[in-house]
Every structure is written in C-alpha cells, then in structure tokens.
Amino acid sequence: MPEINQDTLFSFTKCMTHSIPYAKSYPKPHSTANLSAHSTANFSAPIPMSNIQSLIGNTPLVKIKNVIRKPGVQVFAKLEGQNPGGSVKDRAAYGMIKGALERGEIGPGVRLVEATSGNTGIALAMIARIFGLDITLIMPDNSTAERVQTMEAYGAEVLLTPAARTIEYSRELAEEMVANGGFLMLNQFANPDNWGAHFDSTGPEIWRDTAGKVTHFVSSMGTTGTIMGVSRFLKMQNPAVQIVGVQPTEGSSIPGIRRWSPEFLPKIYEPERVDRIIDVSTEEALETMRRMAREDAVFGGVSSGGAMAAAARLAEELEEGLIVTIVCDRGDRYLSSGVFG
Numbered sequence: 001m002p003e004i005n006q007d008t009l010f011s012f013t014k015c016m017t018h019s020i021p022y023a024k025s026y027p028k029p030h031s032t033a034n035l036s037a038h039s040t041a042n043f044s045a046p047i048p049m050s051n052i053q054s055l056i057g058n059t060p061l062v063k064i065k066n067v068i069r070k071p072g073v074q075v076f077a078k079l080e081g082q083n084p085g086g087s088v089k090d091r092a093a094y095g096m097i098k099g100a101l102e103r104g105e106i107g108p109g110v111r112l113v114e115a116t117s118g119n120t121g122i123a124l125a126m127i128a129r130i131f132g133l134d135i136t137l138i139m140p141d142n143s144t145a146e147r148v149q150t151m152e153a154y155g156a157e158v159l160l161t162p163a164a165r166t167i168e169y170s171r172e173l174a175e176e177m178v179a180n181g182g183f184l185m186l187n188q189f190a191n192p193d194n195w196g197a198h199f200d201s202t203g204p205e206i207w208r209d210t211a212g213k214v215t216h217f218v219s220s221m222g223t224t225g226t227i228m229g230v231s232r233f234l235k236m237q238n239p240a241v242q243i244v245g246v247q248p249t250e251g252s253s254i255p256g257i258r259r260w261s262p263e264f265l266p267k268i269y270e271p272e273r274v275d276r277i278i279d280v281s282t283e284e285a286l287e288t289m290r291r292m293a294r295e296d297a298v299f300g301g302v303s304s305g306g307a308m309a310a311a312a313r314l315a316e317e318l319e320e321g322l323i324v325t326i327v328c329d330r331g332d333r334y335l336s337s338g339v340f341g
C-alpha cells in the first residue's frame with residue numbers, strides 16, 4: 001500500500017461548498033478577465049502550486065470570438081488540454097485512483113489494469129505514477145505511437161492486442177486479469193468517482209468563472225462522466241441551465257466519444273440529466289476543430305471540434321445566452337493522424 005501524505009493528496013472539494021462554490025482560500029478565478037472585453041498575458045503572476053496533482057483543474061475559460069458570432073450570445077471554451085496530463089481525463093483519473101486508495105481497494109501488490117487507448121490511459125499512467133502505483137494499460141496495436149509512448153514515459157506497462165479484435169478484446173483481457181487476481185480495474189464507465197470529479201471541480205469552476213451566468217453547457221459524451229458531474233452541479237445552482245450532450249451521427253467516428261446504443265450506455269449515464277443531444281458528423285467536427293485553431297487560436301482535438309460545432313448550432317437558435325463548451329484535449333495529440341492536413 002503506497003504511503004498517502006498531505007503532499008500526495010489534493011482534494012477537489014477542499015475549497016468548495018455547494019452554495020458558494022470555492023470558498024475564499026481558492027485561487028483567484030483565471031477567467032474573470034475573459035468576461036470583460038480584453039485580457040492580456042500576465043507573466044509575473046505567482047503560480048502557487050507545489051505538485052503535479054495540484055495543477056489538475058482550474059482550467060481557463062476562453063471567449064470564442066470568430067468561429068461562433070451571434071449577437072447576444074457569448075461562447076466560452078474550457079481548455080482542458082491545460083491539465084498536466086493534457087486532457088479532461090486527469091480529473092476523472094485522479095478522482096478514481098484517489099477514491100480507490102481511500103476505500104482501501106488497492107492493497108499491497110495490487111496492480112491497476114485498464115483497457116484504454118485514449119486520454120484516460122495517459123491520465124491513469126500519470127496519476128498512478130504520482131501515487132507510486134503499478135499500472136498495466138491494454139489497447140489495440142493500431143493505437144498511435146505518441147499515445148503508447150506517453151503512457152510508457154510515465155512508467156506504465158502497455159500491452160498491445162490485435163487491432164482486428166478491437167478494444168473489446170483488450171477489455172476482455174483486462175477482465176480476465178482481474179478475475180485471475182492481483183489486478184484492480186477502475187472501470188470508468190461505471191465508477192461514480194468519474195462523474196464525482198466533475199461534480200467537485202469542473203462544474204464549480206464553470207459556475208464560479210461565469211459568475212453564475214452560464215445558461216448552456218455543451219459536452220461531448222464518451223463515458224459521460226463530464227456531462228453527468230457538471231449537470232448535477234450546475235442544476236443544483238440553477239435548474240434552468242440547459243445541459244447539451246454531443247454524439248457522433250450514425251456511422252460517424254470521433255475519437256473519445258460514442259453514439260451509445262441503449263443497451264451499451266455507460267452505467268453512470270442518467271438520461272434525465274441531459275436536456276438535449278446534438279448529433280455531429282466527423283466532417284463537421286474536423287472542420288470546426290481546424291477553424292478553432294485558425295480563427296480563435298484554440299488548438300483542440302476532434303471531439304472538441306464536435307462540441308464547438310454543436311455550440312454553434314445552439315447559438316444560432318438563441319437570442320441571448322452564455323454557452324460553455326469543453327475542449328477536452330489539445331490538437332497535438334492528433335497530429336500523426338493527419339487531421340490538421
């Protein structure tokens with residue numbers, strides 16, 4: 001059992017109360033300045049951080065000025081690529097590993113195992129390193145070299161399975177390892193600590209940084225952890241806030257998100273927490289992703305392009321509002337696949 005000390009633990013909730021998110025001791029919001037007309041880079045501001053986990057969250061909101069222009073409607077992108085592991089998944093990975101440690105689920109000699117080729121794998125590898133845990137990540141052998149190498153750089157063991165057998169086979173192998181003993185699978189699709197991390201951090205940050213003015217939240221849906229946690233929190237503050245999920249159109253493929261058929265919906269998904277779902281094609285997601293970088297200097301991944309495309313459609317329908325959309329990760333995670341041309 002790894003030692004947990006003050007330096008290792010960082011609680012999302014330490015500065016939060018539900019009625020007044022993030023009490024006085026919490027760092028000054030990054031994005032208040034963005035809500036006014038101009039903000040300038042401030043190179044002299046102190047950064048009161050002492051360890052990697054304390055850098056998770058508190059990501060900035062950036063105003064979208066060009067890709068979406070609709071009088072009366074403001075659109076802000078929450079840049080999750082600013083997390084130390086490079087994606088929104090740092091929050092869930094931290095929440096799930098910390099939760100398992102606190103419940104004593106990771107006993108001596110137990111290794112973590114997960115089947116994931118994406119941001120979750122990288123985030124879990126980073127958080128496992130922080131806590132001194134061993135982790136095995138299993139993924140199809142067509143996973144991009146940058147992803148595999150990033151996980152290995154954090155000291156994870158990576159097992160590659162034949163691509164023809166898809167991620168389902170990687171998952172079966174992980175389950176087999178758990179059944180044989182000595183491994184723990186966090187199972188982000190069914191783990192309440194996944195959405196809990198967003199309830200404790202992403203939601204309160206959005207409420208705080210928009211000064212409670214957010215009217216719509218738009219998020220791509222993979223495990224649905226982000227949208228489930230943020231929906232819970234924002235609806236508690238103001239039940240009128242509209243929660244909009246984004247999924248690929250039938251036949252489209254967008255890395256990190258899925259068009260779930262009812263029988264395979266993640267266990268943590270509760271349909272009543274999403275007011276509306278918008279379908280986005282791969283082409284629309286890619287085109288919007290490229291425009292975000294070229295026109296607003298927001299360099300996000302494909303699913304972020306999808307969410308922004310959905311936000312654009314929504315903005316067109318509104319007379320007024322403040323939309324927050326999630327930019328899950330950075331575009332450089334996709335460069336080798338040629339999507340930026």
Ligand SMILES: Cc1ncc(COP(=O)(O)O)c(C=O)c1O
Nearest residue numbers: 119222223224225226256303328
């Ligand atoms: C690129 C990308 N976009 C969107 C998501 C969706 O986030 P969530 O799993 O919280 O629904 C993920 C999740 O891994 C992702 O990797």
